[in-house]
Amino acid sequence: MQRFGEKLRTLRTRRGMTLRELAAQLGYNAHVYLSLVETGKKKPSLELVMKVAKLFNISADRLLDDALEVEE
Numbered sequence: 745m746q747r748f749g750e751k752l753r754t755l756r757t758r759r760g761m762t763l764r765e766l767a768a769q770l771g772y773n774a775h776v777y778l779s780l781v782e783t784g785k786k787k788p789s790l791e792l793v794m795k796v797a798k799l800f801n802i803s804a805d806r807l808l809d810d811a812l813e814v815e816e
């Protein structure tokens with residue numbers, strides 16, 4: 745799960761989204777929490793993992809397992 749933030753950033757940038765746009769898509773009022781998660785300063789909540797998985801149509805295990813990559 746150490747790479748969740750890195751994977752989140754990869755998914756976000758592939759879609760050309762800013763942190764603010766991602767926050768809005770996920771139902772957050774501010775993007776600060778997402779920034780902290782992307783940089784590894786905060787661990788993602790289960791709620792965030794599930795929202796990201798649904799938004800990007802990717803399995804939660806692919807997001808959480810450091811050995812698995814996010815596919816193009």
